[in-house]
Amino acid sequence: MEKGSVVLNFPNPSRIYDASRRSVCFWGNDKAREIVFLVDDAMLTKPNPSSVSDESSLLATFDRNRDQILEIARTPYKGGPRNRYTIS
Numbered sequence: 358m359e360k361g362s363v364v365l366n367f368p369n370p371s372r373i374y375d376a377s378r379r380s381v382c383f384w385g386n387d388k389a390r391e392i393v394f395l396v397d398d399a400m401l402t403k404p405n406p407s408s409v410s411d412e413s414s415l416l417a418t419f420d421r422n423r424d425q426i427l428e429i430a431r432t433p434y435k436g437g438p439r440n441r442y443t444i445s
Contacts, residue, residue, distance in 0.1 A: 363387060363436040367427050372419055374412040380443070381419045385430060393441040394430045400445050 365385050372383040380395035401418045402410050408418070419426065426444070433442055 363434065365392070365431050365434050367430075372416065374416055376412070381415055383419075383426075383430075385427075385434070387434070387436060390440065392434065392439075395441070395443045396426060397443065397445045 365387050367383070367385045369384050369386075372381050374380075375382050375395070378395055379398045381401065383394050383396075385392045385394060396419060398410055398415060401415050401422075402408055408414065429444055430442065433444075
């Protein structure tokens with residue numbers, strides 16, 4: 358790995374539903390920095406728009422697609438001062 362490259366890890370399996378933001382939130386780490394990621398409801402229901410979009414259904418959808426979502430989260434993250442990213 359070259360000097361200064363960004364390594365984003367997701368050691369914390371926790372996720373929560375934030376009703377005020379209509380998103381599932383989860384956290385990644387770049388060394389000692391914690392980065393917040395938000396996946397909005399629309400993104401989670403996109404494959405099946407007629408699905409129920411209550412908290413438990415959205416969290417279950419997130420859990421089923423977690424590996425894919427984490428890969429998507431790595432794409433926009435380049436390091437730097439930003440500490441929150443929205444996936445929509």
